[in-house]
Amino acid sequence: MTTPAWDPAQYLRHSGHRLRPFTDLLARVPALPAERPRIADLGCGPGNATALLAERWPAGRITGYDNSPEMLERARAGQEGDRLDFAFADARTWTPEEPHDLILTNATLQWVPGHLDRFADWTAALKPGGAIALQVPDNTDAPLHALMRELAATPRWASRLADILRAPDSVHTPGAYLDRLARLGCATDVWQTTYQHVLTGEDPVLDWVKGTGLRPALTALADDPDARDAFVTEYRDLLRKAYPATPYGTVLPFRRLFAVAVKGA
Template identity: 75%
Template sequence: MTTNPSWDPAQYLRHAGHRARPFADLLARVPDLPAEPPAGPRIADLGCGPGNVTTVLADRWPTARVTGYDNSPQMLADAQAHAGPRLDFAHADLATWTPAETYDLLVSNAALHWVPGHLDAFPAWIDGLAPGGTFAFQVPHNIDAPLHALMRELGNTPRWKARLGHVLRHEDSVHAPGVYLDRLARLGCATDVWTTTYHHVLQGADPVLDWVKGTGLRPALDALADDPEARDAFVTEYRDLLREAYPSHDYGTVLPFRRLFAVATKAA
């Protein structure tokens, strides 16, 4: 699986409202942060993307010092437009990142499914929390949905398997809810894990394809970037499958999208 695809911030942000809603739902379950030191709480956004939701952290905790971390130069270039006196952005690969200071909140929005072995990072991340600090994240939990299943099935057909069979996300990119609950509870955290299925009503022509062009389809687009004719052929075949799986209605196209949430608070 490709873990570091190229990103197009403009494409990703075409559905910014739908993508930001789970982050708001996640933050609604984050408890009060530890007693603020003179400098205010310390917050990290792991996999901040273009920074549009990182600004929500700065708005909610205006005395905090917030850093958004990402490994995409394209995303970080867009994120820098949001930087301010207490909000900055830095390059980091979540596969190897460990806290270099103590944080009151570590939060990650739709990023960990791109990080193989992310469970193994949890002990160091929890160690980096202040007593009473929180680690909160959400990830897509829909790898079995037509959106992804059709992409994998097409990518594994004889025409495409050699070029795409190894780059697409597989079922083990996100674990079952109980796996996260067990891992975080064993690290001494009071942990709340849940799933929610959103039914996004999307507008425009082929909106589900447009959605996935900003996320899950990126590895395939990268793998075929040197062959525009093949890239366009794959996208067309995939588009036709999505049209059947997600039919258009007078009011729009419905994209059911299940997400997994976890909020783990370290003992005070």
């Protein structure tokens, strides 16, 4: 899987729908052990969700981490201060340098191969009573992704797009997250939610995925605009059949997986 180039403006076009899972995750995070908690938002993207952490814990010290310069530039615009800052980090290697009360990662770990193995380092850095909270899209079997992979594997595209997209096993079963975090001494709650997003506008499902899952293909074809546009057009036509428009919009069913793990004393 290639490292995609990110477009904050495209990502934020559906910010209302994308924020819903974050707020649902945040609602299940318990009281933290410190009055002035140390919090990390790993994979903060454009920082609009990170700002909600500052609202929830106004006395906290919060850092949003991302490996996209474009996302960090957008996140830093007008937001940084004494309590909230942003820094470069890669979730594949990031390890906290000080004790934390909360390590949160939202819609990021699906891009991190082997991410279950990161939990041991993160749990070790939690204070007793601290928490790991995560959310990942859990829909690689949905037409949104399956059609993209099938198209990329056709003779026209395989030489350029083979093995660059998210694999079907980029997210694990709910039981795998529960087992890994519980074995690390955490009281763990894992659940799934399927959202029925009603999207509007022309080809809204394509517009949605241009901000996320399609980014590796767009990045790989960036040096050949004609090929990029041809691939997007073929994929658009497949999406139109898989997600037909209705009089009230286009429905995008979207399943997500959540976990909140609280470290024991």
